[in-house]
Amino acid sequence: MLFDMNQTTNSAFVQEVKESFANQTVMVLIGAELTRVEPGVIEIRLPYRANLAQQHGYVHAGIITTIADSACGYAAYTLMPAGSDVLAVEFKVNLLRPAKGETFVARAEVIKSGRTLTVVRADVHALTGEQRELIAIMQGTMMRL
Amino acid sequence: MLFDMNQTTNSAFVQEVKESFANQTVMVLIGAELTRVEPGVIEIRLPYRANLAQQHGYVHAGIITTIADSACGYAAYTLMPAGSDVLAVEFKVNLLRPAKGETFVARAEVIKSGRTLTVVRADVHALTGEQRELIAIMQGTMMRL
Amino acid sequence: MLFDMNQTTNSAFVQEVKESFANQTVMVLIGAELTRVEPGVIEIRLPYRANLAQQHGYVHAGIITTIADSACGYAAYTLMPAGSDVLAVEFKVNLLRPAKGETFVARAEVIKSGRTLTVVRADVHALTGEQRELIAIMQGTMMRL
Amino acid sequence: MLFDMNQTTNSAFVQEVKESFANQTVMVLIGAELTRVEPGVIEIRLPYRANLAQQHGYVHAGIITTIADSACGYAAYTLMPAGSDVLAVEFKVNLLRPAKGETFVARAEVIKSGRTLTVVRADVHALTGEQRELIAIMQGTMMRL
Secondary structure, three states, rough: OOOOOOOOOOHHHHHHHHHHHHOOHHHHHHHHHHEEEOOOOEEEEHHHHHHEEOOOEEHHHHHHHHHHHHHHHHHHHOOOOOOOOOOEEEEEEEEEEOOOOOOEEEEEEEEEOOOOOEEEEEEEEEOOOEEEEEEEEEEEEEEOO | OOOOOOHOOOOOHHHHHHHHHHOHHHHHHHOOOEEEEOOOOEEEEEOOHHHOOOOOOOHHHHHHHHHHHHHHHHHHHHHHOHHHHHHEEEEEEEEEEOOOOOOEEEEEEEEEEOOEEEEEEEEEEEEEEOOEEEEEEEEEEEEEE | OOOOHHOOOOOHHHHHHHHHHOOOOHHHHHHOEEEEOOOOOOEEEEEHHHHHEOOOOEEEEHHHHHHHHHHHHHHOOOOOOOOOEEEEEEEEEOOOOOOOOOEEEEEEEEEEEOEEEEEEEEEEEEEEOOEEEEEEEEEEEEOOO | OOOOOOHHOOHHHHHHHHHHHOHHHHHHHHHEEEEEEEOEEEEEEEEEEEHHHHOOEEOOHHHHHHHHHHHHHHHHHHHHOOOEEEEEEEEEEEOOOOOOOOOOEEEEEEEOOOEEEEEEEEEEEEEOEEEEEEEEEEEEEEEEO
């Protein structure tokens, strides 16, 4: 579950993840930023915005899923050979608490990196001042093309 | 798996679902519309927009999840007693094909409506001209508050 | 979602599924039988036995999963080229009602058959006399090796 | 994610989990043992047996799910008020490697313990001599009755 630079075979992965993320237009739309790119680990942050809400004013579960899924996909990508392309096969999300906070941070971590499939888990926390609450967890499968 | 008006106990469910949907600001942001509200069944349509994309220009899996999740939540709601509130407990999505098309339609259908928990499945199709392709399926649990 | 003999490329799939099922020793242990093998569809039946129970005397969710998973795997197999091997990548199960009944029938149906991955859904019913109740649903991913 | 005795309100939970586990007849059938009962954490061990196998001689994914699910249910139970009853609402399993080994250990850990619903994750390792490999991960929802 812990990876280091020795396990990456694509030395350009940091730059490539940044470029790919910059091409995800939905991240601009929702205001998400890529804040951590390490072997097997990605973090994406999303400040609260009122236009991302469900009926009670909290961030919609689908938007929380959006940042968690991209975090999982790029976490898988960091351990793939150069020239790979990654897509999500499936994911499962448990919503633990309403997505209520100033900022949301999705942190994905590779559990098993395989030749074709990579299994990843992500945790999403809501930050409000000093407070930090786990609001959602994801378990998913990413595929290398 | 098939419900009719006799199984609804909240005669105002159509109006209430419409009002609640109108309060989901994220639906305005992404351009989604509620197109069907029946006992145990909801449809939400989303026209393609370039600002909803992942790195290849297809609609991001999280946005497809956004419409599928709201469809599931409101499908569950249609069969709940008046005055209920619904939230997603968890969902699982399989992504079958890239979200490539002119319009996307998420159709959710209640599988089992319980006192506290409701289990729902949703299918998401991509429409392009006359063509219609299944691109994602969801299975999830909604909770009545 | 509907397949016919024209979509199978392995003309020996019925015999091969039967032989493979016969090699699953766990099916003998729990007393499960393969009762339907068609393109994209498999049924497995399990009569109730007191030694398959959880703490309340109902069949354990893991045993229900055992028949649903094998049904999904073989349903995927029916549409694969000859000489394929199939394994489960992941599955998700919602338990709708206690597994209470005389016989349990898991019916799996392929949703999308791909070159490497196949997505399958299964429903498990409990039969008691004339009564038939949906007790569990599965959504999963099978892989061709 | 870490719980201690101060968070348990049912002082008899260790004894109650043991008694309930002893009533799961399927655990006797497959030969599983309860090896750890702590606040929010359960471990169940399963020695390999040839009659638990799928077609290649490895332990069937449904049997791995059986021990992971019971581990999750009892982990949730340890943090519930006395007199509670627990049932699995749903779970999702990713199968990372074939279930090949001398012994299998499912370890479940509560992620969020709520009044009605508890979210749990489990890891299943295969042990062979000194070797220890992660073969499956579960994420699921348990309900208090």
